[in-house]
Amino acid sequence: MLLALSLIAAGILLRQPDRLRFGRGRPHAADAAQLIALQRARANNWTPTVLVVGQWVQIAGYWMLAEHGLLGAVVAMAGVAVQLRHLQEISHHAVHGVLARTRRANDVLAALGAHYPLGLAPVAVRRRRHVRDHHPAATLSSDPNLAELSQAGMRPGVERYRFAAALLFPATARGIAVTASTLAANLRPQPGRYAAGPAVALVLAAAYATGGWTAVLAGVLVPRLLLYPLLAWASLLVEHTWFDADHRTGTPAEIEAGRCLRLYPHNRALAMLAAATWLPYGDLHHYAHSAHPGLRWNYLPALERHLPPPHFTPQGLLIGPDSVTGRHRAALESATALPVTT
Secondary structure (H helix, E strand, O other): OHHHHHHHHHHHHHOHHHHHHHHOOOOOOOOHHHHHHHHHHHOOOHHHHHHHHHHHHHHHHHHHHOOOHHHHHHHHHHHHHHHHHHHHHHHHHHHOOOOOOOHHHHHHHHHHHHHHHHOOOOHHHHHHHHHHHHHHHOOOOOOHHHHHHHHOOOOOOOOHHHHHHHHOHHHOHHHHHHHHHHHHHHHOOEOOEOOHHHHHHHHHHHHHHHHHHHHHHHHHHHHHHHHHHHHHHHHHHOOEOOOOOOOOOOOHHHHHHOOEEOOOOOOHHHHHHHHHOOOOOOHHHHHHHHHOOOOOHHHHHHHHHHOOOOOEOOOOOOOOOOOHHHHHHHHHHOOOOOOOOO
C-alpha cells in the first residue's frame, strides 16, 4: 500500500511545476488582454507534458491500491474516475490551443494523454464539435450539447421521474448503452485512425500488470463506463442555463452572462471540492471560459473577478428552487421552454 500511496503523491507533485509556472505572479483580478499576455509569456511544452504524465502516475497508484481489499477497490474506482475527468478537462484546453505552446504539442498531448487511452473521439472531431459548433451557439437549438440533453430525456414537459432519470442518465441502462456504443465507434479502426484500440488495450494491460483483475475492473472498466461519464454529465448540467437562457447582445462577456451560471459563488468549501473533483481545471469557472475561450484555466478566476457576475449564481446543485436542477426542471415545465433539435 505504501508504494501505491507514494505513486499517488508522486503524481500530485508532478502536476505542480505547471501550476507554479503559470500561477506565479498572477493578479487577483484582471482583464482578458492582461491575462492573455501573461499566459503567452509563460507558454511552454514541457510543464504540460509533465502535468499529463502526473495524472497517469496517479492513476497507476490507484490501480495498485485496488488490490488492497474492498476499501482499496472503492477508493480506486473513485480516484481513477476523478483523474479521467481531469484528463478530459486538460485535453479540453488543448483543443482550445492553450495547454501547451504549439498547436502540434496541444494535439499530441490531447491525443496521447486522453483521447486515445480513454477512447474519446479524435481531437479534430472534438475541436470542430466543441469550438466551432458549441461555443458560438451555446443554448441555441443548433448546440450539439443541447441535443445530448434532449436525447437523455430533458425536453419541455418532461415528467418528474423522467427528469430525475435524465439527471443520472449515464448510470441508466440506456445511458450505459450509449457510452458503450460511443466507445466502440471511437475504437473502430478507420483510415488514419488505428491507434485508439491499441491504446485502450495498453491501458487495460498496464492496469492488469499493476493491480491484477481488480485493477482492470475497479481501475478501468467501472470508472470509464460508469463513474467518469457521470462526472462529465454533471459538469455539462452546470455549464449553462440550457432551457431558459437570456439571449443578449453585446460583448462576449455580456452574451455569456445571460446563458452561463456560476455554481457555489459564496460557498468556498463546496467550490474547492468541486474544483478538485468533478469541475477541475477551470470548469467551475465556465462563465469566464465561455467569455474568453482562449484563456488557460490558471487565469479564469482572475478574469471572473474582473467580469460582472452571470445572471444565475446558484447556491446548490440538487436541492431547492434556486438550485441548478431546480431551475432546469422549472424551465422544462414552462410552456416557453426552449425547443431543441435532435
